[in-house]
Amino acid sequence: MDQRLIDALQRAERMLVITGAGLSADSGLPTYRGLGGLYNGVTAEGIPIEQALSGSTLRDNPSLCWKYLAELGKACLAAKPNAGHYAIAELQRRKPECWVLTQNIDGYHRLAGSDPARLIEIHGELAPLYCQSCGAVSEELAGHLDKPLPPRCEQCAGILRPPVVLFDEMLPEKAIETLYHELSKGFDLVIAVGTTASFPYIAEPVLRTRQAGGFTVEINPQDGALSPFVDVHLRDRALDVLPILLSHTLAN
Ligand SMILES: [Zn+2]
Known part of the structure; x- marks a missing residue:
């Protein structure tokens, strides 16, 4: 030393x-580009992972963005x-x-x-999730990942998101x-x-x-x-x- x-x-x-x-x-933990199912930074849908994990995709196609948010979430919960x-x-x-x-x-x-x-x-x-419509803070991430995506707010059915900075x-x-x-x-x-x-x-x-x-x-x-x-x-x-x-x- x-x-x-x-x-x-x-x-x-x-x-x-x-x-x-x-x-x-x-x-x-995999880095973004190493996520399961991704190849050379391009998703199965043929778009760059940066685009899938972007604020505009969360807005326009929340289930696509959430598919990869959920992969990230599962990877984080599986490691320590x-x-x-x-x-x-x-x-x-x-x-x-x-x-x-x-x-x-x-x-x-x-x-x-x-x-x-x-x-x-x-x-x-990545946690805790909050509702983009009413701001309600939801339960921890784990409870949402095995349900249909995107996760929805229990109070107003708005789409939940994590307090993460998307691309x-x-x-x-x-x-x-x-x-x-x-x-x-x-x-x-x-x-x-x-x-x-x-x-x-x-x-x-x-x-x-x-x-x-x-x-x-x-x-x-x-x-x-x-x-x-x-x-x-x-x-x-x-x-x-x-x-x-x-x-x-x-x-x-
Ligand atoms: Zn709500």
């Missing part, structure tokens, strides 16, 4: 852990958080100013015990606000885990922290957009290396 990284881990107070699909993949998620949650307990920014919609950070007050789910999450939809305003508010305060250490950082709001915290003199780390077996710009790139799987990083911080 790089000594500069160990020093940074021990010294850091303001920390940000950014997580992407690679962390969920370590739980056995891994050692990487638990190490991050413990890191947050040890470092009261450690934040998590995730692209993942599986809810595993919450399940692993991450503090929801320091968790920014920038692409939303052509805006990011949740509160999440963006929180991210940029915390970013303006600065971070001593940013660790990007399993993300290709193809979104500007994922890359920016790393680049800004580096520029301001903070320490930046990438955990990713592959090279991504961030790799040339981080202080340390660990080419390991998140679930192996995060518990090791945790062991270099002090327990209370």
Whole structure:
């Protein structure tokens, strides 16, 4: 382990852990493109998966969009958080100013015990469902997946949806606000885990922290957009290396 990284881990107070699909993949979760029944990113209906999982498809052809939302939902319910998620949650307990920014919609950070007050789910999450017509919040996801799709509201028969950001939809305003508010305060250490950082709001915290003199780390077996710009790139799987990083911080 790089000594500069160990020093940074021990010294850091303001920390940000950014997580992407690679962390969920370590739980056995498929990424969008790897979903069962999909081939080369094209659905059985012959449209790109990005189009099937879009806000406009949810509006115009809700049962098609829901076919793939349900696949995602079943995959998430069938897997569970891994050692990487638990190490991050413990890191947050040890470092009261450690934040998590995730692209993942599986809810595993919450399940692993991450503090929801320091968790920014920038692409939303798959549960609980709510009614697009009357706003009523429905029961948990699992109860709906084996019934006819799309799931309907018990009160008004409107179509339910998860609070997830579909492919052509805006990011949740509160999440963006929180991210940029915390970013303006600065971070001593940013660790990007399993993300290709193809979104500007994922890359920016790393680049800004580096520029301001903070320490930046990438955990990713592959090279991504961030790799040339981080202080340390660990080419390991998140679930192996995060518990090791945790062991270099002090327990209370
Ligand atoms: Zn309703």
